Amino acid sequence: xxxxxxxxxxxxxxxxxxxxxxxxxxxxxxxxxxxxxxxxxxxxxxxxxxxxxxxxxxxxxxxxxxxxxxxxxxxxxxxxxxxxxxxxxxxxxxxxxxxxxxxxxxxxxxxxxxxxxxxxxxxxxxx
Numbered sequence: 001x002x003x004x005x006x007x008x009x010x011x012x013x014x015x016x017x018x019x020x021x022x023x024x025x026x027x028x029x030x031x032x033x034x035x036x037x038x039x040x041x042x043x044x045x046x047x048x049x050x051x052x053x054x055x056x057x058x059x060x061x062x063x064x065x066x067x068x069x070x071x072x073x074x075x076x077x078x079x080x081x082x083x084x085x086x087x088x089x090x091x092x093x094x095x096x097x098x099x100x101x102x103x104x105x106x107x108x109x110x111x112x113x114x115x116x117x118x119x120x121x122x123x124x125x126x127x
Contacts, residue, residue, distance in 0.1 A: 019059050027063055027121040031076070032056045033113045045082040045114045049089040052117050060121055069121040070099040076116040080105045086115055 020028045032055040034041045034048025041051045053067075060066055075090075077083060083103060091098075099119070109116050 019063055021063055021123070025123040026071075027060070027065060027069075027123060029056060029059045029119045029121065031116045031118045032059065033110060033116050035111075035113075040111050040113050045077075045085040046089060048113060048115050049086045050093075052115055053089065053093045056117050056119060060119075065121050065123065067093070068095050069123070070094065070119050071122045072100045072120040073102075074118050075101065075103040076106050076109060076118075077103065078106065078109050078112075078114045082114055 016030055018030050020030075022028070032052045034051035035055065036051050041047045057067055060069065073094075075086065077086065086103075
């Protein structure tokens with residue numbers, strides 16, 4: 001058996017659930033990169049952000065939810081220099097009220113991606 005890490009998202013086999021629903025009405029969505037057709041999309045932060053949010057939307061829809069159901073998002077950026085570009089797409093995509101959010105820069109993201117989102121959604125109003 002070899003321990004070589006996958007070099008592309010198409011090769012990845014990760015030991016986690018992409019979406020996990022709890023009995024308390026919360027849904028956890030694992031990290032979403034700007035991946036389409038087995039690779040990180042070309043075009044940098046703007047294109048990756050659009051695709052990552054589309055992937056997040058798809059995961060939510062797989063459990064009957066939508067972007068409006070998000071309550072918390074964590075944004076991981078390869079560089080804080082990308083924050084304004086990511087924010088512009090983020091604000092244009094997500095409905096108001098925006099979810100609570102944390103945005104952090106990390107040393108590296110998988111497959112040299114520029115942006116990754118993970119999220120928590122609620123199946124009913126938790127307020």
